[in-house]
Amino acid sequence: MSKGTLFDKVWQTHRVGALPSGQTQLFIGLHLIHEVTSPQAFAMLRERGLTVPFPERTLATVDHIVPTENQARPFSDVLAEEMIQALEDNCKQYGIPFNNVGSGRQGIVHVIAPEQGLTQPGMTIACGDSHTSTHGAFGAIAFGIGTSQVRDVLASQTLAMNKLKVRRIEVNGQLRPGVYAKDVILHIIRKLGVKGGVGYAYEYAGTTFEQMTMEERMTVCNMSIEGGARCGYINPDQTTYDYIQGREFAPKGEQWEQAVTWWNNIRSDADAEYDDVVVFQAEDIPPTITWGITPGQGIGVDEAIPTPESLPQSDRAIAEEAYQYMQLSPGKPIQGTKVDVCFIGSCTNGRLSDLREAAKFAQGRKVANGIKAFVVPGSEEVKRQAEAEGLDKVFTEAGFEWRNAGCSMCLAMNPDKLQGDQISASSSNRNFKGRQGSSSGRTLLMSPAMVVAAAIHGTVADVRNWID
Amino acid sequence: MTQVKQISGRGIPLTGDDIDTDRIIPARFLRCVTFDGLGDHAFEDDRHQRKGDHPFDQEVYHGASLLVVNANFGCGSSREHAPQAINRWGIQALVGESFAEIFFGNCVAMGVPCVTADSEDVKSLQRAIANNPQLTLTLDLGTLQIQGSDGLTLSVSMPEGARQSFMEGLWDSCGQLVTQIDAVRDRASQLPYLSWA
Numbered sequence: 001m002s003k004g005t006l007f008d009k010v011w012q013t014h015r016v017g018a019l020p021s022g023q024t025q026l027f028i029g030l031h032l033i034h035e036v037t038s039p040q041a042f043a044m045l046r047e048r049g050l051t052v053p054f055p056e057r058t059l060a061t062v063d064h065i066v067p068t069e070n071q072a073r074p075f076s077d078v079l080a081e082e083m084i085q086a087l088e089d090n091c092k093q094y095g096i097p098f099n100n101v102g103s104g105r106q107g108i109v110h111v112i113a114p115e116q117g118l119t120q121p122g123m124t125i126a127c128g129d130s131h132t133s134t135h136g137a138f139g140a141i142a143f144g145i146g147t148s149q150v151r152d153v154l155a156s157q158t159l160a161m162n163k164l165k166v167r168r169i170e171v172n173g174q175l176r177p178g179v180y181a182k183d184v185i186l187h188i189i190r191k192l193g194v195k196g197g198v199g200y201a202y203e204y205a206g207t208t209f210e211q212m213t214m215e216e217r218m219t220v221c222n223m224s225i226e227g228g229a230r231c232g233y234i235n236p237d238q239t240t241y242d243y244i245q246g247r248e249f250a251p252k253g254e255q256w257e258q259a260v261t262w263w264n265n266i267r268s269d270a271d272a273e274y275d276d277v278v279v280f281q282a283e284d285i286p287p288t289i290t291w292g293i294t295p296g297q298g299i300g301v302d303e304a305i306p307t308p309e310s311l312p313q314s315d316r317a318i319a320e321e322a323y324q325y326m327q328l329s330p331g332k333p334i335q336g337t338k339v340d341v342c343f344i345g346s347c348t349n350g351r352l353s354d355l356r357e358a359a360k361f362a363q364g365r366k367v368a369n370g371i372k373a374f375v376v377p378g379s380e381e382v383k384r385q386a387e388a389e390g391l392d393k394v395f396t397e398a399g400f401e402w403r404n405a406g407c408s409m410c411l412a413m414n415p416d417k418l419q420g421d422q423i424s425a426s427s428s429n430r431n432f433k434g435r436q437g438s439s440s441g442r443t444l445l446m447s448p449a450m451v452v453a454a455a456i457h458g459t460v461a462d463v464r465n466w467i468d
Numbered sequence: 469m470t471q472v473k474q475i476s477g478r479g480i481p482l483t484g485d486d487i488d489t490d491r492i493i494p495a496r497f498l499r500c501v502t503f504d505g506l507g508d509h510a511f512e513d514d515r516h517q518r519k520g521d522h523p524f525d526q527e528v529y530h531g532a533s534l535l536v537v538n539a540n541f542g543c544g545s546s547r548e549h550a551p552q553a554i555n556r557w558g559i560q561a562l563v564g565e566s567f568a569e570i571f572f573g574n575c576v577a578m579g580v581p582c583v584t585a586d587s588e589d590v591k592s593l594q595r596a597i598a599n600n601p602q603l604t605l606t607l608d609l610g611t612l613q614i615q616g617s618d619g620l621t622l623s624v625s626m627p628e629g630a631r632q633s634f635m636e637g638l639w640d641s642c643g644q645l646v647t648q649i650d651a652v653r654d655r656a657s658q659l660p661y662l663s664w665a
Contacts, residue, residue, distance in 0.1 A: 014659070019645075021632050021638050024627050025648060037547065037548065050642075065499065082501060125655045130570060145573070146574035147574075148574060148642075149573065149574075152577075155651055156648070160644075194486055194540060225544075228540065228543065259661070262660050294543075298559065317485065318484070320612035411490070430545075439494065
């Protein structure tokens with residue numbers, strides 16, 4: 001078992017005790033809730049007559065179901081209206097802070113908690129959403145939970161958990177131009193597989209991650225779950241502290257100094273022991289894109305779609321299913337594949353730096369004829385800042401639609417959906433069958449810069465051709 | 469609370485690795501404030517695409533209680549709607565090569581055991597059910613074995629903590645967690661960040 005890692009230290013610090021099942025009762029420092037996975041949890045609380053002892057340690061917002069075009073209340077979608085009302089009523093009844101649409105603080109739950117300074121190193125964070133792993137970028141242990149567990153956290157501020165093993169994933173060196181954090185995580189999942197992380201927390205370490213901004217680190221940690229890991233984290237450092245300092249919920253004054261001391265202590269020790277270690281070189285990572293129906297089915301943009309013979313026997317059945325569903329031919333280059341829809345947004349790539357980077361490539365160019373391209377900021381704050389910088393104009397002049405904050409077509413619980421077997425270039429995190437709102441819709445995952453390249457060309461293209 | 473020691477019933481095989489929770493219950497069915505009625509929509513898009521050929525649509529498997537799956541079942545989204553849909557369709561236990569962790573945890577919290585077996589054993593169990601859908605299977609969490617009415621015997625695994633939870637009826641952790649509220653408050657008082665900002 002691992003020893004002396006950040007994971008071990010945070011686990012120990014939050015351990016309330018052992019349960020009769022042998023599991024650990026773990027204190028949850030920050031609980032994030034949204035409209036989709038919480039209503040049944042509140043119903044269970046009422047059924048059992050339970051209260052919420054730490055309402056101030058929970059934050060609610062709406063992200064999955066909110067429309068990104070017309071947000072006037074009541075929503076024209078009656079089911080969406082019913083869900084948002086349920087959350088409003090539940091938060092009111094139990095005294096839980098709620099960042100509603102129009103508050104200036106609403107957005108994707110994994111975007112707003114960091115931007116308000118709520119996400120901090122050394123915390124345990126849980127949310128009824130598998131991409132809670134995002135918050136690990138700050139050196140928090142953050143994981144997704146189901147609705148019964150949302151009930152457990154509401155009722156006790158704790159969870160029954162089994163300790164995970166820790167795998168250190170080291171990436172060293174300088175990423176080549178046109179290669180982004182998204183490519184790094186798609187590459188890791190391609191190499192370790194979609195179930196490679198089952199039973200593990202992933203510790204991302206090495207000079208490549210050390211050089212990344214907090215927003216890039218969030219992109220990496222966000223997709224830990226796509227590799228089967230329950231959580232992923234990066235040890236906190238000066239980059240982390242610089243990001244947090246001055247934000248609304250950040251410690252201030254004397255407490256700031258105490259915080260930094262504590263955060264430095266929570267880092268993995270230099271001689272920490274890991275259950276597993278893997279090492280990659282940054283220079284070996286190409287702009288990566290998925291061609292199939294799991295996030296592990298990725299290739300470099302220069303590569304061809306793999307043939308069955310080139311794959312290990314164990315990967316062939318799912319590859320056959322992918323060729324058929326994606327209507328793509330093995331052996332054919334992925335570049336040049338025609339796309340219909342281009343989506344920039346989601347908790348993976350809907351932050352300000354993603355929009356800035358995408359806008360660089362959209363500037364002065366035009367979206368190809370017949371392509372629907374749209375940008376959905378991750379939060380109201382991201383939208384406000386992007387507009388202050390004029391990014392909205394860059395996008396709209398290039399032919400992208402500019403929307404309001406939400407999860408949007410990452411999982412298409414709102415009106416943004418693929419139609420029929422449309423194929424999308426998407427900056428989101430999942431290319432599962434039917435994920436983007438049509439039961440036959442197809443998704444190619446890639447970085448926001450690559451989504452812009454696809455939008456301008458109308459086909460999958462290599463963004464490096466625009467880089468000198 | 470209810471002890472879960474033995475589950476008996478007919479099986480239903482569902483082949484394929486990496487079957488994600490978006491496939492188990494597509495996102496559009498998450499637009500609800502209760503889990504009621506989700507059973508009707510389990511695997512809805514897969515069923516539509518297979519035009520009646522999906523095991524959940526085959527009459528011989530109606531009324532089955534043990535779902536037999538392959539590797540990494542339930543990966544993807546944390547939505548508890550997925551195991552709820554399967555359970556409300558009628559499934560009381562799952563046997564598979566491996567399960568995604570959040571899915572497994574959700575099943576435990578619902579009182580639905582998920583056990584694992586070797587890849588070859590799972591595949592042969594799937595074949596045995598396909599050849600004889602009337603076969604009655606008994607999953608015994610005490611002996612960690614599956615017995616078939618035709619004499620089939622199979623060893624399965626489950627993490628000991630989860631197994632004990634089912635055997636002793638402690639799988640619904642909520643009750644135990646709330647009784648420790650003093651210890652929880654004590655732990656909270658020692659966390660520096662709870663007093664910041």
